[in-house]
């Protein structure tokens with residue numbers, strides 16, 4: 742589908758973010774090799790794609806966990822308790838912002854407003870929005886995801 746769009750497009754570079762997203766979806770993150778593959782598809786220099794990938798919050802240049810938690814740190818969420826929730830998440834996961842748990846299950850990243858201000862404080866996990874958050878809700882969400890992962894991971 743995306744390759745058809747690229748072939749049909751008179752300006753493939755316009756599709757660069759979509760292409761990077763699709764390549765990331767396939768490989769899990771944008772390694773140098775994946776970035777070069779995406780660059781070849783749209784006819785752009787890999788260095789240009791690297792600049793874009795660095796700019797876009799949802800493009801990952803390093804491996805990420807199975808669940809990528811984007812905790813909103815914009816003003817409304819900040820006023821509604823971002824800091825203690827961030828600390829709670831870091832403590833529960835045993836990592837700092839920007840890190841991935843040793844079991845590869847969770848990556849914790851900041852994000853600008855996700856448009857969930859009326860349910861702040863909020864976060865996205867693999868594109869699904871959660872809010873308003875409390876420490877208890879975070880515990881429930883993490884537990885549910887851990888159970889889901891255990892059920893779907895081959896032993």
Ligand code: FES
Pocket residue numbers: 813814815816817818819853854855856857858861862863
């Ligand atoms: S400020 Fe956090 S969702 Fe808008």
